[in-house]
Amino acid sequence: MENILFKISFPAEFHAQTAAEASVILYPQVKTRLENIEKIVVRTHESAIRIISKTGTLANPADRDHCLQYMIAVALAFGDQKCEHYKFG
Secondary structure: OOOOOOOOOOOOOHHHHHHHHHHHHHHHHHOOOHHHOOOOOOOOOHHHHHHHOOOOOOOOHHHHHOOHHHHHHHHHHHOOOOHHHHOOO
């Protein structure tokens, strides 16, 4: 199959799949040290930054579903990415 994009790993916008996966993988290393994290530097492809990098208030589930920073934070904090994480911000 060529030119097919699959979104299967997490209930996250397509461009955040790799960031969510990396965050889930890192979870065991950071879960007891979240309060020590001062900043997170994200290096990803241009389209992810252009489409889903957000600043400011996330007013609803659609805002959270399309916020790279939110999806990374959720995966680092909970070790998973589930639909329930988008309901409340």
